[in-house]
Amino acid sequence: MSASPKKFVYGIFNDDEVVLNAIGSLRKKGLKVKDVISPFPIHGLDNELGLDRTRISICAFLYGMTGMSLALLMIWYMNIFDWPMDIGGKPSYAFYKNLPAFIPVTFESTVLCAAHGMVITFLLRSKLLPGVEPNVIHPRMADDHFVMAIQIKDDSEIANVEAQLKSAGAVEFINK
Amino acid sequence: MHKESELRPPLILGDKTWHDITEDVCRPVESKANKWWWLAFSVSSAALLWWIISVSYTLGTGLGVWGLNKTVGWAWDITNFVWWVGIGHAGTLISAILLLFRQKWRLSINRSAEAMTIFAVICAATFIVSHMGRPWVGYWPLPLANQFGSLWVNFNSPLVWDVFAISTYFSVSLVFWYTGLIPDFAVIRDRAKTKMSKRIYTILSFGWVGSAKNWQRFEEVSLVLAGLSTPLVLSVHSVVSMDFATSVIPGWHTTIFPPYFVAGAIFSGFAMVQTLLIIVRKVLNLEDYITIYHIDMMNRIILITGSIVGVAYITEFFIAWYSGVEYEQYAFINRATGPYWWAYWSMMTCNVITPQLFWSSKLRENVFATFIISIFVNVGMWFERFVIIVTSLHRDYIPSSWAMYHPTWVEAGIYIGSIGLFFTCFLIFARVFPVIAMSELKTIIKSSSEGEKKKAAKHSNKSESHA
Numbered sequence: 001m002s003a004s005p006k007k008f009v010y011g012i013f014n015d016d017e018v019v020l021n022a023i024g025s026l027r028k029k030g031l032k033v034k035d036v037i038s039p040f041p042i043h044g045l046d047n048e049l050g051l052d053r054t055r056i057s058i059c060a061f062l063y064g065m066t067g068m069s070l071a072l073l074m075i076w077y078m079n080i081f082d083w084p085m086d087i088g089g090k091p092s093y094a095f096y097k098n099l100p101a102f103i104p105v106t107f108e109s110t111v112l113c114a115a116h117g118m119v120i121t122f123l124l125r126s127k128l129l130p131g132v133e134p135n136v137i138h139p140r141m142a143d144d145h146f147v148m149a150i151q152i153k154d155d156s157e158i159a160n161v162e163a164q165l166k167s168a169g170a171v172e173f174i175n176k
Numbered sequence: 177m178h179k180e181s182e183l184r185p186p187l188i189l190g191d192k193t194w195h196d197i198t199e200d201v202c203r204p205v206e207s208k209a210n211k212w213w214w215l216a217f218s219v220s221s222a223a224l225l226w227w228i229i230s231v232s233y234t235l236g237t238g239l240g241v242w243g244l245n246k247t248v249g250w251a252w253d254i255t256n257f258v259w260w261v262g263i264g265h266a267g268t269l270i271s272a273i274l275l276l277f278r279q280k281w282r283l284s285i286n287r288s289a290e291a292m293t294i295f296a297v298i299c300a301a302t303f304i305v306s307h308m309g310r311p312w313v314g315y316w317p318l319p320l321a322n323q324f325g326s327l328w329v330n331f332n333s334p335l336v337w338d339v340f341a342i343s344t345y346f347s348v349s350l351v352f353w354y355t356g357l358i359p360d361f362a363v364i365r366d367r368a369k370t371k372m373s374k375r376i377y378t379i380l381s382f383g384w385v386g387s388a389k390n391w392q393r394f395e396e397v398s399l400v401l402a403g404l405s406t407p408l409v410l411s412v413h414s415v416v417s418m419d420f421a422t423s424v425i426p427g428w429h430t431t432i433f434p435p436y437f438v439a440g441a442i443f444s445g446f447a448m449v450q451t452l453l454i455i456v457r458k459v460l461n462l463e464d465y466i467t468i469y470h471i472d473m474m475n476r477i478i479l480i481t482g483s484i485v486g487v488a489y490i491t492e493f494f495i496a497w498y499s500g501v502e503y504e505q506y507a508f509i510n511r512a513t514g515p516y517w518w519a520y521w522s523m524m525t526c527n528v529i530t531p532q533l534f535w536s537s538k539l540r541e542n543v544f545a546t547f548i549i550s551i552f553v554n555v556g557m558w559f560e561r562f563v564i565i566v567t568s569l570h571r572d573y574i575p576s577s578w579a580m581y582h583p584t585w586v587e588a589g590i591y592i593g594s595i596g597l598f599f600t601c602f603l604i605f606a607r608v609f610p611v612i613a614m615s616e617l618k619t620i621i622k623s624s625s626e627g628e629k630k631k632a633a634k635h636s637n638k639s640e641s642h643a
Binding site: 016035036037038039040041042043045046049051054056057060064074075078079082083085087092098101102104105107108109111112114115116118119122123125126127128129130131132133134135136139140141142143144 | 193194195319327328330332336337340341344347351355358362363366380381382384385386387388390392393394395397399400404405407415418616618622
């Protein structure tokens with residue numbers, strides 16, 4: 001038997017501080033606050049919801065190290081190993097002696113890989129790609145309204161959850 | 177929540193709500209263009225047409241249609257390239273460096289300044305392509321395996337560094353800009369009335385929903401991209417300056433070039449931001465968001481960077497004398513008193529004297545004066561690159577090779593046309609993209625808008641009288 005799809009009651013708020021303060025008090029009353037959708041980032045929201053710290057900057061560091069290593073390897077192979085050039089009586093026979101001239105390209109490659117790798121990771125992890133259909137719960141959730149998602153087991157809970165949300169400051173309710 | 181002193185000038189005028197910001201920023205996207213837009217668009221696309229004709233003629237016939245000669249082998253092409261790349265730098269400075277310094281006034285201007293960066297770098301790239309003369313071999317500076325005896329590019333050469341620097345800068349700026357646009361496209365998507373615009377903005381917004389995790393990642397990505405872009409932008413113009421500084425031409429062979437070019441780039445970039453935004457805030461009715469305070473802050477940066485550039489000019493002159501190198505000394509005396517004296521003194525007037533007017537707060541806060549001075553700076557910074565390139569080259573080592581450079585209509589066409597390309601792109605941007613980063617600006621309304629500050633002031637007065 002497959003699990004039934006998760007059911008949510010959405011409380012619509014119109015102030016960021018109200019929604020932020022509501023999370024703790026509603027959780028104390030036993031409500032499962034799963035997410036808050038907001039038109040702009042709210043400071044402290046991830047802590048309040050208990051989200052883990054994002055590791056995307058660690059990814060960026062690793063991509064940057066990869067970019068740096070690849071650039072150094074490429075330059076070493078092309079200019080030192082495969083075809084050393086003798087320019088103005090200054091042959092490039094030793095990698096470490098030429099290294100200062102190789103820093104700019106190495107740096108650019110580090111930044112290139114770190115930035116693009118991180119953004120691609122962000123888009124894929126957050127499932128953001130052209131053509132993805134968004135789940136628009138409230139028409140103004142990207143404008144000036146805040147949506148709090150509360151998970152419920154079955155429809156009998158709806159009335160109670162809505163009453164709780166109302167007392168916490170919600171102005172509208174949607175359930176689907 | 178973060179509280180801000182009431183003494184700080186508000187960054188958003190009037191009693192605005194979040195919804196007001198949405199309405200004000202989406203209006204140009206959702207309404208029809210007025211006749212001023214169409215007029216500007218016609219003029220800039222006419223210039224763009226001239227650009228297409230000139231570039232096609234150059235590529236079809238060869239670089240001989242330009243005014244270059246054996247002595248002056250780089251002239252308007254590289255002048256324009258450096259000028260455009262420099263202009264681009266202000267966008268990254270505003271969005272990356274001011275983000276790291278937590279300057280909130282960046283929020284109303286970062287989007288359009290970044291757009292300016294993208295379009296300016298595109299314009300710069302067109303000069304790289306057209307000055308090659310044979311763009312079909314334009315892949316030669318890339319480190320690709322080839323059939324020429326496996327002849328790789330030379331990684332000791334600043335021209336190869338430049339290929340990496342400019343392409344990294346362009347692509348990273350584009351990605352930085354687009355990441356910031358995603359949540360704002362979602363706002364337009366959710367408001368879209370027609371099926372067509374709903375479809376387009378759904379695709380552009382990548383299916384964005386502002387869930388807590390998405391915002392957490394978004395903020396981290398913005399911060400790290402800012403941290404990466406800051407050294408990147410400084411490296412780009414340093415590398416551009418090394419195209420000159422690592423050569424042996426008197427007037428180019430100068431160790432002061434990297435910081436001097438970076439300061440000049442930020443200087444000219446902010447001037448271009450002023451030129452554009454003074455028009456944009458008026459035409460798109462955004463005067464409540466791009467306020468006199470924003471203009472004042474940008475003018476201060478123009479004053480600082482302009483002064484750095486002025487000191488660099490004088491230092492160059494002093495070092496030429498102090499080095500005791502005859503060639504170096506001649507190059508600098510010739511700049512000021514030789515046949516190109518008018519270019520040198522135009523540069524000195526526009527870049528050293530005019531920005532000093534900004535010591536006066538009256539002028540800094542005057543929109544008309546700012547606009548005029550910003551044009552002066554744009555012109556002056558173009559002359560700076562012309563002076564560095566052409567006057568250093570036109571006196572060769574052998575006096576029999578001395579020459580003058582005269583541009584042709586083709587070069588004029590490519591230059592004016594590139595301005596047409598820039599404005600065509602910017603005008604389209606102003607109609608289909610949100611010109612202010614709405615979702616970011618909404619975060620400061622409670623701390624920094626005029627309406628909220630007044631409320632806070634009333635509140636504190638009341639509590640004082642109670643005490």
